[in-house]
Amino acid sequence: MLSRAFLSASFLALALTSLAADAPLSLVLQSRAPNGRAALVKEQWLPSRTAIIVCDMWDLHHCKNAVTREGEMAPRMNEVIEKARQAGVLIIHAPSSCMKPYEGTAARQRAQSAPTAARLPDKISEWCKQIPAEEAAVYPLDQNDGGEDDDATEHTAWAAELTKKGLNPKMPWTKQIDVLRIDQNKDAISDSGTEIWNLLEARDIDNVILMGVHTNMCVAGRPFGLRQMAKNGKHVVLMRDMTDTMYNPARWPFVSHTRGTELFIQHVERVICPTITSDQLIGGKPFAFSDATAGPKRLQILLLGDSTTEAIIPKQLAPDEPQIEDTLRILLATQGGLPACDVYNEGVSGEFIRRLLDTRYDKAVKTKPQADYIFIRYGINDRAKVPDFTTSFTKDFKELLARLRKDHPKAMLIPMTTIPYAANSQHEDINAFIVQVAKEEKLTLFDIAPRYLAELKKSPDGLNYRRYALAKVPENLRPFATPYIVQGKDPQVVVLDNRLDGVFGHLPGWYGDRHPTLAGYNVIADETAKWLAPIIRERK
Structure with a gap:
């Protein structure tokens, strides 16, 4: 007979083995506030209560570029799946409309045989195109063309190749990509929202990780996608470096494909669910697509300046609306016949040239992609904050130009005049x-001042937002200010338009803050696009 000590030791060893097999996953979940600011939360997930759903990682696609990107991503994804499976995470392969090749397999039967859940959400078998949290948000991409980003000639050739293989060029997928290994002893295969929900409930799985393609379509909207999981109570996250979008850079908001994916991921983080990255499971660095999948080279435009460039208040109060860099990019895209461009805004409130050079130039400017055009708009803070402005400003400006010539040798450097704050403050x-x-530097000057002044004359206070210290508002009027108070050491009433002028317009200094509102930044962007477009055409 086995001794009690031996049995106790055996039980302890078994328990320790079980605990080791279910060692928690240490994850950092990223979500975003309505203003776009990222927030990180550390969590521990038990593998036995966690599933990974691999969405639509098909063998083929009607978009050739999508196939190329998927091929780059798949090996890394397989590493994630292998490591997660080893840790005890359930892997659910979900190549939609491709169940036939898996009929009769253990993994397919595992999903089919899951008992019907006691709580089966309404419409869990249907696509979900929007959840309530998305209703007030601006959808970040125009995907109405299907998101194809192939070159037209290459796409035609690709469709012909698929047809030659006997495939439907619009829906050529037949199975999951072979790079992703399916473990018939542990994994499940299904494209059914009902089956997958039953499987999750049967195993008491609360935590779900979605990966695969394409985020703005299938990953978000499938019956087993992010929206269904989120609205029905699962603790779901998107693995944001193991996904891709269907987005055509020739459509709004006219950003690169990579940036389009980033924008949709930020949308997910704001209104659908948090995200994580693959390195949290397998180490190393998050996955990034290679330059080979980046598409045609885009013009790089860099904006340098102070608060009248940065636009911090509009970005805080209207984060979903196009900001100055977005408006400039969109206006150039609508000109027709111009190369696509990226616009980087490196303006910072309160900054002057000397501070830029001494503090953040190397990180914020030197490391940017090689620029084609750099707009430089400083002066207001230089005069207010730099001793001996009359000599220092010119010296600092020329030092900045010298460094830009060294670090961005192909760029056209464009000094800009400052904007007039008012007709009597130009x-x-x-x-x-x-x-x-x-x-003196033989550079082409961009004089924004005349256009801005002309707009000010039409509406003297129409281009500036209202920012007013709450302490200056009479007590009897403060209830009107409540929805517009920005808290801080010195709480302020801040609005981007004239909606409070009828109540507060008589207060001394109400119109005193002359920083541009979105209307003002749109004037700057519009004039910049009109000025720059012919130069781009000439330099093509």
Whole structure:
């Protein structure tokens, strides 16, 4: 007979083995506030209560570029799946409309045989195109063309190749890509929202990781996708570096395919569910697609300046609306006949040239992709904060130009005049120095001041937002201010338009803040696009 000590030791060893097999996954979940600011939360997930759903990683696709990107991503995804499976995570392969090759397999039967859940959500077998949290958000991409980003000639040739193979060029997929190994002893295969939900419930799985393609379509909307999981109570996350979008850079918002994917992921993080990255499971760095899948080269435009470039208040109060860099990019895209472009806004509130050079130039400017055009708009803070402005400003400006020439040798450097704050505050003294620098450095000056002044004359306070200290608002009027208070050491009433002018317009200094609102930044972007477009055509 076995001794009690031996039995106790055996039980302890078994328990320790079981605990080791279910060692928690350490994850960092990223979500976003309505203003776009990222928030990170650390969580521990038990593998036995976790599933990975691999969405639509098909063998073929009607978009050739999508096939190329999937081929790059699949090996890394397989590493994630293998490691997760080994840890005890359930892997569910979900190649939609491709169940026939898996009929009769153990993995397919595992999904089919799961008992009907006691709680089966309504419409779990249907696509979900929107959840309530998305209703007020601006959808980040125009995907109405299906998101094809192939070159037209290449796409025609690809369709012909698929047809030659006897496949439907619009729906050529037949199975999951072979790179992803299916473990028939442990995994499940299904494209049914009902089957997958039953499987999750039968195993008491609360945590779900979605990966695969394409985020803005199948991954988000399938019956087993992010929206269905989120709205029906599963703790779901998107593995944001193990996905791709169907997005055509020739459509709004006219960003690169990579940036389009980033924008949709940010949408997911704001209104659907958090995200994680593959390195949290297998180490190394998050996956990134190679330059080979980046598409045609895009013009790189860099904006340098102070708060009148950064636009921090509009970005905080209207984060879903196009900002100055977005408006400039969109306006150039609508000109017709111009190369696609990316616009980077490196303006910072309160900044002057010396501070840029001494603090963040190497990180924020030197490391940017090689620029084709760099707009430089400084002067207001230089005059207010730099001793001996009349000599220092010119010297600092020329030092900045020298560094830009070294770090971005192909870029056209474009000094800009400052914008007038009002008809009686045109910063003519500052702009005289900028004109002088441009002339001495043999650079083409972009004089934004006349257009901005013309718009101010139409509506003297129409281009600036209202920012007013709450302490200056009479007590009896403060209830009107409540929805517009921005908290802080000195709480302020902030609005982007004239909606409070009728109540507060009589207060001394109500119109005192002259920073541009979105209307003002749209003026700057519009004039910049009109000025730059013919130069781009000439330099093509």
